[in-house]
Amino acid sequence: MKKQIKSLSISLLIYSMFVILIGWKLTWFSNQSDTLFSQYGIIEMFKRLFNFFVNDASFSPLREGILLVSFGAIILASFWTIFLKLRKQLIALIIVDFILSFIILADAIYFRYFEDLISSAVLLQIKQMSSLGSSVGDLFTWKDFLLFGDVLIFTVLLVVLYKKIPHNKNANPALRLATGLVAGAAGAWLFFYPLHDFVEKGGAYLFDKTLSSMRVYEVTGLFGFHGFDTYKYLDEYVLNKKEVSAKDRKDAQAWFRDKNKEPAVQTVYEKKAAGKNLIMVQLEAYQSYVIDKKVNGQEITPNLNKLKKESLYFSDIHHQTASGRTSDAEFAANTSFYPLATGSAYVRFPRNEYDSLPLIMKENGYDTAAYHAYKPGFWNRYIVYPNLGFNEFHSIEDFKKGEQIGWSLGDESFFTQSVDIMKEGEDPFYSFLIALTSHYPYTMPAQYQNLDIDDVGDVNLRNYLQSVHYVDQAVGTFIEKLKKEGLWENSVVVFYGDHDSGYMQANTGSTLFANTKADKLGELEVKDGIPLFMHVPGVDGKEINKAGGQVDIMPTLLHLFGMNKDNYHHMGQNLLDDQESSVVFRYGSVKTDKYYYKAAYDLKLENGTCYDIESRQSVSVETCKPLYDKSIEHLGISDDVIFGNLVELWRNQSVK
Structure with a gap:
């Protein structure tokens, strides 16, 4: 024993x-x-x-x-x-x-x-x-x-x-x-x-x-x-495949009904883009802190800085992506729904239907096409895009060989070849372009490292700045090409960033470089900040400092094109009206023009932090409780719509 x-x-x-x-x-x-x-x-x-x-x-x-x-x-x-x-x-x-x-x-x-x-x-x-x-x-x-x-x-x-x-x-x-x-x-x-x-x-x-x-x-x-x-x-x-309960379906439908009953706010921008083409470009990992920024006397984004003066520039926009990253960004921008907390809606629910931007544009007589110089199966795009309403998808197979930078064809060649395809089509059209060169880890060939920044930040920041500087050059070439082909003055051209660089954790070289206010609130603001430009022919340039996110891009464009309807199902808001706005982040944080509520991982109100933006100090979390309640409600409704494919359900019910 x-x-x-x-x-x-x-x-x-x-x-x-x-x-x-x-x-x-x-x-x-x-x-x-x-x-x-x-x-x-x-x-x-x-x-x-x-x-x-x-x-x-x-x-x-x-x-x-x-x-x-x-x-x-x-x-x-x-x-x-x-x-x-x-x-x-x-x-x-x-x-x-x-x-x-x-x-x-x-x-x-x-x-x-x-x-x-x-x-x-x-x-x-x-x-x-x-x-x-x-x-x-x-x-x-x-x-x-x-x-x-x-x-x-x-x-x-x-x-x-x-x-x-x-x-x-x-x-x-x-x-x-x-x-x-x-x-x-x-x-x-x-x-x-x-x-x-x-x-x-x-x-x-x-x-x-x-x-x-x-x-x-x-x-x-x-x-x-x-x-x-x-x-x-x-x-x-x-x-037991998840079904959205009858109560949740009813609550979600009531939420959209109430939202659409709110009287639309008239603005001087309404229908200013009517009949124009729409060219929307999603820039990879582009953050707003590089706009108008100089380093060692050099402009990081000279072409976008110039475009800013001629466009509607939204200076308080934030990405709302989760683990789907790039696919989340294009999903939010084209459907006005929040990405899922885990996984990509493109992968988990590729055949869902929405009142999407390409579908609405197509219903209004527009030809619709997506452009991306990468594999068509990546993020299930070849399956998702037809359901969103894109007539064509031009993937890597449709582009001529050119210099590969990073993952695929360099953005400069991608942009110019895309214009060549666009000009062969008929007006009006909606072209959605997903750029790729400024993708993590941002290492650029020596001939494209044109900034003198050897003494700046850490190697991650330097690589990132060289990368976005190259993409800015590609944007300049793209704009000149559009002008040469006669498309610039007949098109609304939109640029926005898809997500952060991945280097925006606290006390990293990137955050220290970007956070000029050097406080905790500033760190949060620059972490998710992305640029949003809307160049509208005949409309003077203006900077609009209104809190918003990627779900707001679509409602804003529909207002510009005069395509608003009171039966669309969208989570976002029109960034051009004078109403108070807010941006809900996927993990429960919320920002308005006055407050920023940073949610805790456990999503408990009391464990989050509420900042007063004007004083830049933290205040009682009870001050932010309405924002907290709104974030939980919005995310829950959006998830129910996606999980239950409710837009298609409601659309079929209305037809019957």
Whole structure:
């Protein structure tokens, strides 16, 4: 019996080392994502657990952090290895260690760029991620691979010492089974009881309608999130495909009905673009802080600076993308709905119908076409675009070979070839162009690094500035080409940025360079800021300082073209009227002309921060409660419309 206990003790010691190592790796991820792993140290945690069991103390303080659920998840993922004899146990633990370490590293890398976790919906987009190539590689540091140091060491030791490891002849299967089951039960309690306590105290909403992956993570831990996310995906899309309830459909329809009943505000801009062509260009990773900015006496964007003086320039516009990034931006701009919290609407719901911009333009006699010098299957564009109302999609296959810069054909060649295609068509037309050159990681060939900025910021910022400077040059060539072909004076030409550079985390070279106000609010403002230009023939240039986002581009254009109707389903607002405006971000933050509410990861009002824009100081979060309520309502309605394909449903109902 002593030998059996000794054998089991060795197995438990090894298993305990495994649990501690994985726990340490989870604390590393918590530090990477700047989230709370534990409010208390291990000793204090055990004291409070003792008080909970013995003195019937409150359990809620133990949920301040994810220590309990994290260790519970580790045990649940591995307790079965205790059943195995020592050699097999060591092999199994090394395999589990590798798998869990890989998940942690993958989430850390993904979080660095997207500030989110890899969800099942994102995994559906794995082909898009693989196309990032070296872009993803640049997110790694050599220290990241220390996560696999223990896997490597133990694998080598196992190989070298394999024959010297006891066969566990003294192992008692019943004793191991009982011990393993006890460990599993303990893991189940550590994981599920905190979640039970959370739900009992009003947290069920989090799992019913997930608006943020990070919010789930801060309750379930990393492995718990992936378990819940996998379960939810299978439940909603395989076992019990999610249906938007009749009540939610009714509430959403009532919201649009009330919105459309609001009297339209007349402006001097209404119908100023009637009958003109529309050329809209989405600029890759273009942020507003580079506009009118000089570095070492050099204009970063001289052509866009010139265009600004001749156009309606919206100086307080912000991107609203989530993990779908570029596809999210074009989705928001062309449908006036918010992107999904996880995954891309283009991938998850490619055949949905909307009252989209190309469809409305087509209904008004416009020819519609999208242009993008990349693979037609990327982001499912070849499937999505016909449903949005584009008659044609000109992908990489339709462009002549030219100099490849970054991912594909350089923007200058892409723009000029696109104009050649446009001029062969008939007026009026809507052409939607997605530029690509200024894509992460922004490394440009030496001949296109025309800014003298060797002493500026860090290498990431310098690469980014060289990249956007090249794209500005391409924009200048594009405008001259439009003028030469007689299209400039007969077209509304729109430029906007799709998302941030990915380098806008706190205290990075990019943020320090961009945030001239050098305060926390300024950091938030520049992080998501994108430019929006609308050049309208016959309309004088004007800067409009009104808070808005990509969902507002479409309603504003419809106002300019005089195509407004009271039965369209759009979330956005007209940026040209004099009404108070706001921009709702995908993860619950909201900005108006007066306040900026920065949502916390847990989406609780009290844990967010409310800033007064004029004083640039934080104020009571209650001041921002109406904004908070609005963000939750808007995001919920938009999600219901997308999940339920409600626009198509309502359209069919009206026809009947």
